Amino acid sequence: MSRGPYKEVEWRTLSLVFLCYAVWMAASVWVAEHSVLVAAIILSFAIAFHSSLQHEVIHGHPLPSRFWSEFLVFPAVGLLIPYQRFRATHLKHHIDPNLTDPYEDPETNYLDPEVWERLPGFVKPLLRFNNSLFGRLLIGPAISQVAFMRDDWRLFWSGERRDIAIGWLLHVFGAILVLLWVWALSPVPVWLYVVAAYLGLSLLKVRTFLEHRAHKLPRGRTVIVNDRGFWALLFLNNNFHLVHHMHPFEPWYRLPALFDRNRERFLARNEGYLFQTYTQIFTKYLFKPKDPVPHPLWRKG
Numbered sequence: 414m415s416r417g418p419y420k421e422v423e424w425r426t427l428s429l430v431f432l433c434y435a436v437w438m439a440a441s442v443w444v445a446e447h448s449v450l451v452a453a454i455i456l457s458f459a460i461a462f463h464s465s466l467q468h469e470v471i472h473g474h475p476l477p478s479r480f481w482s483e484f485l486v487f488p489a490v491g492l493l494i495p496y497q498r499f500r501a502t503h504l505k506h507h508i509d510p511n512l513t514d515p516y517e518d519p520e521t522n523y524l525d526p527e528v529w530e531r532l533p534g535f536v537k538p539l540l541r542f543n544n545s546l547f548g549r550l551l552i553g554p555a556i557s558q559v560a561f562m563r564d565d566w567r568l569f570w571s572g573e574r575r576d577i578a579i580g581w582l583l584h585v586f587g588a589i590l591v592l593l594w595v596w597a598l599s600p601v602p603v604w605l606y607v608v609a610a611y612l613g614l615s616l617l618k619v620r621t622f623l624e625h626r627a628h629k630l631p632r633g634r635t636v637i638v639n640d641r642g643f644w645a646l647l648f649l650n651n652n653f654h655l656v657h658h659m660h661p662f663e664p665w666y667r668l669p670a671l672f673d674r675n676r677e678r679f680l681a682r683n684e685g686y687l688f689q690t691y692t693q694i695f696t697k698y699l700f701k702p703k704d705p706v707p708h709p710l711w712r713k714g
Contacts, residue, residue: 423664426466426475429649430485433462437490445600452601453609458647460491460613465649465665471500472661488587492610493558495584498565501576507661512625512634515708519564522706523627529707537706544702546695549622554614619691620648623703626686627710633684641669644691652691655683 437459445452467486469475476482486496502519511517515525522544529537542548543556569577595606628634638644638652645652649665656668656679663671672679680687688694 423475441599456609457612461616463490495580497580510631523708526707540706546698549618550615553618624654636686638688640690
């Protein structure tokens with residue numbers, strides 16, 4: 414494992430934070446004066462990129478102070494997922510022995526086969542469709558948002574009220590600030606901004622689509638997508654996902670070189686779970702489910 418969170422300012426990441434907001438503001442105001450549709454498209458990419466920056470903050474970047482790092486990404490430009498709740502569930506997801514566990518991994522799409530069998534008939538086709546990349550892009554954000562809010566609701570009533578209430582209250586305040594900007598200063602209608610937020614989450618589903626697979630060994634469950642282009646930038650190299658899981662405190666800009674220096678070790682560790690580009694993933698899985706919804710290796714106990 415890599416060393417703990419960095420103690421110096423990471424200027425490359427900090428610069429991207431300001432660039433992200435600059436693009437977001439330019440799209441919401443100046444681009445929107447010419448075309449609200451083009452503005453919404455740009456906003457969706459800025460929102461997805463903002464989420465990638467939030468992910469960096471979760472892992473201790475770009476400032477030595479957690480408070481000030483979180484302050485940088487406080488505006489809830491994505492509207493949908495509260496940062497503090499994202500942080501809590503994502504850190505739980507980083508307990509690698511639990512990856513893909515239908516109960517312990519909050520980011521998995523697998524279900525306990527017994528739960529799957531009890532689902533209403535109309536739900537199963539939706540979840541199967543959601544396991545194709547096209548389905549994940551189209552309905553994945555809605556399904557994950559409902560599941561996220563359902564789980565938080567259950568946790569709230571089971572006793573974890575303080576953390577969940579604070580996380581959602583902060584999120585609502587941050588979202589109000591964003592919507593006030595859109596309402597008061599932007600030609601983009603609020604409803605179209607909500608659509609852009611949905612599209613931003615949809616773009617993130619390209620990254621999360623096959624990050625983890627069912628495998629008998631925890632180390633074999635995490636992918637490497639050796640992409641160095643547009644998608645890698647949008648995701649801040651989190652496509653080198655195994656590298657990130659093994660070295661969670663390394664900043665985004667060090668992950669590709671770390672993989673290149675230790676390529677054989679990483680591929681041996683994850684049992685060769687590798688894709689070269691996102692084009693390869695789109696070609697293979699756009700209309701084809703990548704795996705079943707019920708966990709194929711799940712055993713009770």
